[in-house]
Amino acid sequence: MSKRLIFCAFTMNTVSHIYHGLWRHPETRQLEYTNLDTWVDLAKLLERGKFDAIFLADVIGLYGDYRGGWETYVREGLQIPSNDPSVLISALAYATEDLGLAFTSSIVQEHPFNFARKVSTLDHLSKGRIAWNIVTNALANGSRNFGLDDLTEHDERYSWAHEYLEVVYKLWEGSWEDDALLQDTANGIHADPAKIHKIYHQGKRYKVEGPHLPAPSPQRTPVLAQAGSSRAGRDFAALHAEAQFLIAPHPHAAKAQIQDVRARAMHYGRRREDILFLQGLSFVVGSTEEEAHRKELEIDDFLSADGMLAHASGGIGIDLGEIPWDQPIGQIQVEGVRSILEAAIASVPNTRGATVADVARLLGKTTRITGTPEQIADRLEDWAAAGIDGVNVMYSTTPGTFADFIEYVAPELQRRGLMQREYRPGTFREKLFGGSQYLPDRHIGRSYRRNNSHAADDECRTEKRTLERASIDNDRDPV
Numbered sequence: 001m002s003k004r005l006i007f008c009a010f011t012m013n014t015v016s017h018i019y020h021g022l023w024r025h026p027e028t029r030q031l032e033y034t035n036l037d038t039w040v041d042l043a044k045l046l047e048r049g050k051f052d053a054i055f056l057a058d059v060i061g062l063y064g065d066y067r068g069g070w071e072t073y074v075r076e077g078l079q080i081p082s083n084d085p086s087v088l089i090s091a092l093a094y095a096t097e098d099l100g101l102a103f104t105s106s107i108v109q110e111h112p113f114n115f116a117r118k119v120s121t122l123d124h125l126s127k128g129r130i131a132w133n134i135v136t137n138a139l140a141n142g143s144r145n146f147g148l149d150d151l152t153e154h155d156e157r158y159s160w161a162h163e164y165l166e167v168v169y170k171l172w173e174g175s176w177e178d179d180a181l182l183q184d185t186a187n188g189i190h191a192d193p194a195k196i197h198k199i200y201h202q203g204k205r206y207k208v209e210g211p212h213l214p215a216p217s218p219q220r221t222p223v224l225a226q227a228g229s230s231r232a233g234r235d236f237a238a239l240h241a242e243a244q245f246l247i248a249p250h251p252h253a254a255k256a257q258i259q260d261v262r263a264r265a266m267h268y269g270r271r272r273e274d275i276l277f278l279q280g281l282s283f284v285v286g287s288t289e290e291e292a293h294r295k296e297l298e299i300d301d302f303l304s305a306d307g308m309l310a311h312a313s314g315g316i317g318i319d320l321g322e323i324p325w326d327q328p329i330g331q332i333q334v335e336g337v338r339s340i341l342e343a344a345i346a347s348v349p350n351t352r353g354a355t356v357a358d359v360a361r362l363l364g365k366t367t368r369i370t371g372t373p374e375q376i377a378d379r380l381e382d383w384a385a386a387g388i389d390g391v392n393v394m395y396s397t398t399p400g401t402f403a404d405f406i407e408y409v410a411p412e413l414q415r416r417g418l419m420q421r422e423y424r425p426g427t428f429r430e431k432l433f434g435g436s437q438y439l440p441d442r443h444i445g446r447s448y449r450r451n452n453s454h455a456a457d458d459e460c461r462t463e464k465r466t467l468e469r470a471s472i473d474n475d476r477d478p479v
């Protein structure tokens with residue numbers, strides 16, 4: 001019997017998220033992204049289909065230049081316009097009961113005191129269904145939108161993130177003791193001041209007195225997710241993340257990353273099952289193989305090569321729009337992340353000597369599985385065998401990709417025990433892990449808990465040991 005996989009719908013409060021050009025498809029609702037009904041309908045569909053979560057990505061600025069400027073992004077609706085996901089999450093909390101609600105927030109965009117307060121509020125309103133995708137922000141324009149001169153150096157971004165986490169842990173975990181909230185109407189005591197603590201955080205970037213303003217929410221700390229794949233990113237995930245998002249080109253590559261992060265996590269005293277790995281995949285399903293491939297061709301017809309290359313340029317750090325499309329990719333000198341190009345090529349056989357034009361075409365296909373429900377389930381078993389715990393489902397059309405998946409693929413997956421038929425009770429963390437609503441004791445965030453109301457003063461005495469060690473440990477190889 002296979003282990004069940006977690007299914008998360010990957011989307012964004014924008015027009016064009018991953019598969020660019022598809023916003024023109026007559027059956028997609030991407031243009032209706034400002035209409036709340038679009039999102040409520042989607043969330044309800046996902047919940048009926050027993051998806052574990054919806055995950056709303058976010059950016060805080062434009063991707064890097066393409067063809068020397070940012071016009072392509074605007075023309076393609078490529079993550080501009082884009083609206084705030086957290087506002088939307090609040091409405092979806094009301095429209096659903098079991099669906100996990102994950103959203104991205106960058107450490108650059110919001111002060112941790114305010115962010116912690118917002119998340120606690122959402123976690124209360126959703127009865128404990130919030131997850132946070134922690135991003136450092138890799139967009140120079142995003143940094144400049146928040147008063148910085150340029151993008152902060154890569155590993156320094158992760159050191160910054162460690163401090164950000166330290167502040168929010170102190171607020172979520174350390175500020176209010178479990179029995180601080182009395183709501184004692186008989187004696188007129190709402191909460192016990194001896195059990196609520198100021199945090200007096202003082203670090204390189206933040207000074208926060210506290211206490212946390214909201215009372216503890218069902219999960220206290222939301223489910224923590226992260227998607228970095230660099231060495232510093234993987235180390236950060238190993239220490240903090242409960243879920244890591246991957247976009248590996250094939251199961252073998254996923255396996256290597258999962259093993260690395262798990263080894264690092266165990267070094268931090270965590271268990272291998274403490275982090276769930278979710279691979280980004282898209283699906284085109286048909287009742288026969290021919291029908292599936294026909295549908296795939298139709299999708300490819302709408303794909304915008306310019307849009308796909310522009311988005312990839314942002315990740316790679318070079319302007320692919322300035323390179324002749326017939327140039328073999330092997331001749332391109334890349335300073336930044338070459339892996340995106342390599343992955344596109346490696347995922348399809350017989351593509352040695354691929355050109356820039358080929359890459360544009362392949363980028364849409366690398367993480368797509370096309371076939372009958374049985375064929376898709378077989379492929380998912382291969383991914384599961386490589387160690388993934390779930391899938392981050394990327395759409396070509398919305399809600400079409402999700403609706404097809406739920407109608408045709410989910411029954412086959414459920415038959416094989418690969419997808420849940422019902423939600424577990426409790427908070428999102430309980431639904432995912434089956435344990436407590438709170439972070440496990442062995443998680444770094446838990447070390448910020450205080451349950452000693454007799455402390456001589458109000459200062460948060462939690463040792464900063466692990467976080468400080470972590471920030472200098474980025475270069476360590478996994479044990």
Ligand SMILES: Cc1cc2nc3c(=O)[nH]c(=O)nc-3n(C[C@H](O)[C@H](O)[C@H](O)COP(=O)(O)O)c2cc1C
Nearest residue numbers: 057058104135137138227228229230233245246247
């Ligand atoms: C599935 C997935 C989702 C991501 N979502 C976002 C996002 O919403 N916003 C964002 O700025 N970056 C997002 N990223 C980018 C990562 O947060 C990270 O910046 C990137 O993977 C590079 O990290 P690294 O330098 O540690 O390799 C995502 C990456 C992946 C694989």
